[in-house]
Amino acid sequence: MSSDLVISNARLVGRDTVLEPGSLHVRAGMIAAVDRGTPTAGALDFGGDYLLPGLVELHTDNLEKHFAPRPGVRWPGKLAVINHDAQIAAAGITTVMDAIAVGDMRDGALRMTILRDMVAAIEAAQTAGMLRAEHLLHLRCEISFKDLLELVEPMTGLSWLRLVSVMDHSPGQRQFANLDKYREYYQGKFGLSGAAMDRFMAEQVAAAEAHGPKNRRDLVALCRSRGLPLASHDDATIEHVAEAAADGMVVAEFPTTHAAAEYSRAHGMRVMMGGPNLVRGGSHSGNVSARDLAEKRQLDIISSDYVPSSMIQSVFLLPREVPPISLPQAVAMASVNPAEAVGLTDRGALEVGRRADMIRVSLIDDVPVVRSVWRHGRRVM
Template sequence: MTYLSPMSESILTDARIVTRDGVVDGTLVLREGRIADIQPGASRAAGAQSVDGDYLLPGLVELHTDNLEKHLTPRPGVLWPPEAAIVAHDALVAGCGITTVLDSVAVGDVIAGTQRRRSLEVTPVGLANALRHGMLKADHFLHMRIEVSEPDVREMFEPFLDDPLVRLVSLMDHTPGQRQYADEAAYRRSYQRRHNIDDAAYEQFSARRKALAEQYSQPHRSWMIALSRSRGWPLASHDDATLEHVAESVAAHMTIAEFPTTVAAADAAHGHGLKVLMGAPNLVRGGSHSGNVSAGELAARGVVDILSSDYYPQSLLHGAFLLSRPPIGMALADAVATVSDVPAAAVGLHDRGRIEAGLRADVIRVCELDGLPIVRSVWREGRRVA
């Protein structure tokens, strides 16, 4: 969807242009919202703007971010006005170079009393209003995260059945003792500390969640898989930990493996052709905050296809540049593709993600300061938005 009027023409010169095939020292021409030309060398055309040797990259494409949720509920018990939260979230992601974002919306939760249900109710209305009134800098879609053990997940999802913004569905199961929480002892310690509960209360919580998973997880998985196939929505697995999990994903014709938690699961998913998505914060920090497999280790094995900023938007560009440096050492063009071309293609957005003539003029200008990539300018469909 286009909510901005494209500028007629911009000529950006003295640039290091990161294309899908490599880096070109030259000039990029944006015209009527599209990439018109890539020219070697500097331009002497009237109105050409020098970018002083900075990089020009395709606008970043984010498939999984919880950042909107943090703006909607900035404190426990606080629900921020949805349009205001969405505008603040949008300004942050655009400023980080993200020109296309799939806002992750949780459908269900394993923890009682959270505000996710209320966030689910207000997000589509707030987002639709913000888009209708041209408030947003980035292009926004929805990533529906289905908690399959939630008893009334079908009813919760019903308002989204015909929402044109739905672009990706992922199937989650955060039941203690498996997938992300395979180490239940560690999860138990964390949960009890966070919620200040005793052993008896935790045992009651864990038993209830396991009983609900036994009753609902498989029926809801089957329902969502069939529905996604009928609507043409790409499907992602979540937190695959074992070869059996990957086999389930392959049988369901899933195309993305989000955050596999072990080397074995990541290798198997990649080997079966799923696009392995890992968290850029994991890469920037040098490891998983929850004790799962390191994104850097998987990238060094050649099995990371997509990076996601997950809970920290600034990490997406940073993570891509880290991929291009030792010890991983990917070509910069391939590293940038993990945050642009590959995620765009994975959800059917073939009009963006590369600096290539004819595609959308979603472009970011980036310099490096002491090894840290800094976003200096952002164009969406040829119009400067940040």
């Protein structure tokens, strides 16, 4: 464990306020004191840079890009994880839930061929001390996939599995209620002709009808029996949210409408939206804008989704472009809110007794630059 560390002359972002200047004392990897303070002898002088809690990411599929950097190319497992981890740490993320897809829409799809290798590589790299961030597991479960439960059940015993999400990407549902958007996305992704795309859509509808309802029931029952937090993915209607609430879900991942977001919060679920949606100013699927949800106070958690740096960018964008949101509130959306939503109550805030997971950020021309990263009081970047 690290020795004592004292930081001073920082803009220290707490839950409700920014201490300017602020100081923080780390002892044995934990936060021992938080105060106002100017530079002191022997302290690390931040020179007015921001001190934030390390970001906590609940949903990123960024690892897939490193396992398969080009079509037909497979990268060695631990090397892929190390490359992914470097991006995560450079984005100020100190706890990351790698969202691994279980089930896909086509037999032999890449996600299915690398599923076990990805899980094994993360665990091996972490056990060997190769990684900067702490990596936890999030299983993204496609309920229309016939053999879903056979794949999920053996992994529910993993101690680092901390979240399971329930997904339905079939045509006309949730994220793709708009069939034109579904056709545009998957025809481009798979390079299908018009006739082939028609067949593909019909196959997906048939699979969802044949397997979706039972897989959902069985998956929810399995996770609840193991005490695993559940997230509902891409809810679009009040009926979707009512089903999620009845299933005991704690996070609403990327609701696609205002009504679904509002109803999710009314039922005690934390609403999560993607940083790319915030940075770009809208959804690539034509669904609800994360900025609109933030303005209506319907946004609780920011995820980097497919761009790791989008979390820290969103944290500083929201107070500037969505005036109801303060910097402490935006920081909480990327740190303590996601942590506490899934039971990680030992991190996510610069408070005495919490883990000293912290990041130093300079703001240059409104662009946040992550300068340094500490995990458990040890500098990792």
